Amino acid sequence: MIKMKNLTLGYKKEVILKEIDLKVKKGEFIGIIGPSGAGKSTLLMSLTGGIKVFDGKFDVLDYDLTKIKKKHLIRLREQIGVIFQGYNLVDRLSVIDNVISGMLKDIPLSRAILKYYKEHEIKKAKEYMDIVDITKHSLKRCDELSGGQRQRVAIARALAAEPKIILADEPVSALDPKSAKKVMEILKKVNKTYNVTVIANLHHLEYAKEYCDRIIGVNNGTVIFDDNSEKLTDKTVDKIYAAKA
Numbered sequence: 001m002i003k004m005k006n007l008t009l010g011y012k013k014e015v016i017l018k019e020i021d022l023k024v025k026k027g028e029f030i031g032i033i034g035p036s037g038a039g040k041s042t043l044l045m046s047l048t049g050g051i052k053v054f055d056g057k058f059d060v061l062d063y064d065l066t067k068i069k070k071k072h073l074i075r076l077r078e079q080i081g082v083i084f085q086g087y088n089l090v091d092r093l094s095v096i097d098n099v100i101s102g103m104l105k106d107i108p109l110s111r112a113i114l115k116y117y118k119e120h121e122i123k124k125a126k127e128y129m130d131i132v133d134i135t136k137h138s139l140k141r142c143d144e145l146s147g148g149q150r151q152r153v154a155i156a157r158a159l160a161a162e163p164k165i166i167l168a169d170e171p172v173s174a175l176d177p178k179s180a181k182k183v184m185e186i187l188k189k190v191n192k193t194y195n196v197t198v199i200a201n202l203h204h205l206e207y208a209k210e211y212c213d214r215i216i217g218v219n220n221g222t223v224i225f226d227d228n229s230e231k232l233t234d235k236t237v238d239k240i241y242a243a244k245a
């Protein structure tokens, strides 16, 4: 569902990622690791078509990102859920309203404004709130929740759009270890339950090793490790986190 061949990417004239070869299959759970500035976010966000392609082949969900048109870019982005470190929820709205807002492409604006939701929409929202274990707070405003709870709402909202891919850009960096583990566990549960591909940038190597099936190690704009988590040795970790030469 994702194919990069000899792909070189960047911003304006600056090359950030060089000659990347990657293939991702449906249902994988991948952690991207590497030092600050290595290009992890650029790699992750390139999948939504926002990063300039200088060279190579780049297909995501059957769209060719080297020459994608605007209307196809909108369709592609509808199929990709994105979760950020800062949650990006509407704080003054309740948990359930935030989750249902993930379905907005299927709900007319007039109904959304009146918060007039149909039974099947509420049922779906309940299913997603259950999987992230936030149902008991469904009527609370999001600004009354802890960071970990908010991140779980953000996952439920992403799920509500029924994405094929979920991208998580440092989803647990702002959380204490207990909340971070719970969020990682939920991402894994979501990945397994819906067979949705999850790709997460992770600052904490331990979380990548514990929860992800596959790890991609990036250093200075190149992929220097790409394999099952258990194949990651201490020596490779040193190489991944080595400072720029």
Ligand SMILES: Nc1ncnc2c1ncn2[C@@H]1O[C@H](COP(=O)(O)OP(=O)(O)OP(=O)(O)O)[C@@H](O)[C@H]1O
Residues within 6 Å of the ligand: 011, 016, 034, 035, 036, 037, 038, 039, 040, 041, 042, 043
């Ligand atoms: N919008 C942008 N325009 C120009 N350069 C950018 C932009 N965003 C990132 N960069 C540059 O791209 C390089 C890689 O940044 P990126 O954010 O992808 O790294 P990262 O590995 O995710 O780092 P961190 O772990 O600190 O978030 C950096 O040199 C950064 O300055």
